[in-house]
Amino acid sequence: MSPALVMKYLQAAHTVSEHLVLQSDGFMFSPHPVVADTDRDKWAVFRIVEFYRRQPTEYADYFMAAWRFQHRAALERPAASLGQVAAELRISIKYLALIWSTLTDSKSGTRPGSDAGRGEKGGFSLPPALITRSSSATSQMAARQHGKDSGSELLVPADPAERKRYEAAFARFAEVFPNAFYITERARVYLDAEKEQENEGRLLSAGLHSMTGYFRDDQPLYALILDEPAQQELDRLWQDFELVASVPQRMHTSFVWFERTDSAFMRDPEFDAYRPEDKSVTRPEKIRSLAELYLAKIRRARRFSAPFRNTSTRRISHERTRGREARGSPADRSDESGSAGQRSRPTADHDAASR
Numbered sequence: 001m002s003p004a005l006v007m008k009y010l011q012a013a014h015t016v017s018e019h020l021v022l023q024s025d026g027f028m029f030s031p032h033p034v035v036a037d038t039d040r041d042k043w044a045v046f047r048i049v050e051f052y053r054r055q056p057t058e059y060a061d062y063f064m065a066a067w068r069f070q071h072r073a074a075l076e077r078p079a080a081s082l083g084q085v086a087a088e089l090r091i092s093i094k095y096l097a098l099i100w101s102t103l104t105d106s107k108s109g110t111r112p113g114s115d116a117g118r119g120e121k122g123g124f125s126l127p128p129a130l131i132t133r134s135s136s137a138t139s140q141m142a143a144r145q146h147g148k149d150s151g152s153e154l155l156v157p158a159d160p161a162e163r164k165r166y167e168a169a170f171a172r173f174a175e176v177f178p179n180a181f182y183i184t185e186r187a188r189v190y191l192d193a194e195k196e197q198e199n200e201g202r203l204l205s206a207g208l209h210s211m212t213g214y215f216r217d218d219q220p221l222y223a224l225i226l227d228e229p230a231q232q233e234l235d236r237l238w239q240d241f242e243l244v245a246s247v248p249q250r251m252h253t254s255f256v257w258f259e260r261t262d263s264a265f266m267r268d269p270e271f272d273a274y275r276p277e278d279k280s281v282t283r284p285e286k287i288r289s290l291a292e293l294y295l296a297k298i299r300r301a302r303r304f305s306a307p308f309r310n311t312s313t314r315r316i317s318h319e320r321t322r323g324r325e326a327r328g329s330p331a332d333r334s335d336e337s338g339s340a341g342q343r344s345r346p347t348a349d350h351d352a353a354s355r
Helices: 003-017 037-054 059-070 082-089 093-104 137-145 160-176 219-225 228-244 247-260 284-327 349-354
Strands: 020-023 026-029
Touching: 020 228, 037 228, 059 082, 059 093, 082 093, 093 160, 093 219, 228 247
Parallel strands: none
Antiparallel strands: 020 026
16 A cells, blocks of 8 residues: 555545434434534534424424314224324324313313304313414413513403412413423523524524623423323433433533623632633533532622612512502592403513513
8 A cells, every 4th residue: 555545445434423422321423523512502503493493393293283283083083093193194193192082072172362162072172273373372472571462362351260260270380381391592692582583594503792601491292292202202312412412511601701891790819710711721620619609609699789779679669559549549530331340460580480
């Protein structure tokens, strides 16, 4: 073998090694080089996103399957099982069974603010309008939080007993029909909706402004649709991501950088031993000691600002009380829908967030 041919073989081996990815249980090869952190991010993130997009998450498919099963006799398939219908439409039998039991169980009740049609077996069925993007309960709730008129009927009753029934019905609806099964991307948080729309494409991002951050947001998919083998596969994909791309270490280093630059929280001399360029900053003992110093500073800041916060809170409360007295008590005002004590009110932000 000539020296030139040896060099060609070595160069080929070097090129192949650039595609080698070490995993928790072995290794595999990537279709593109995985030399830098961004390369490994790309490889691992795309695998997870592709897994998400392969899953059967279309509500219409499940409602069609439920309809076919309900009318199986008329469709000349009286012996068809729920599992057979799910297999034919390539959807999750686990989630189809949940939807079927929800639509036919009389204890499921109706969604808040609406009168759903009663089914043949005494249960309640959900109108097709509920599964559209604009009319879903969660979408209407989000629109109301952002001050948009979505024509929503999602008003919380003032009566405590009715409110309890409403919240239970909404919680049940949200558990069975999530607004999203998984989140694949988030824009940087600028607190500006228009500006955030310009930052699409940050796959699996935690939405942090100037920090490296990834966030797994797939609990509805994991709990409602995936069977055990699929759950194990997804867990393994995320474990490989964290291992191959050193995600925890990079997120911690990025956190230290941000707190010492943009936020300036860690510019005190006591934090000088913790710098992002220092490789030892990700060692367990340094992470623990940094956590102690960080939390200690927060506690000191809280003790210092507590008197000012209390004074400010009392002033704001007093100003609001005076404003209400100047405008008149809500009980003194009436509207066309009835007395003030019986009127429904929009869902508060904290109530919506708790769901």
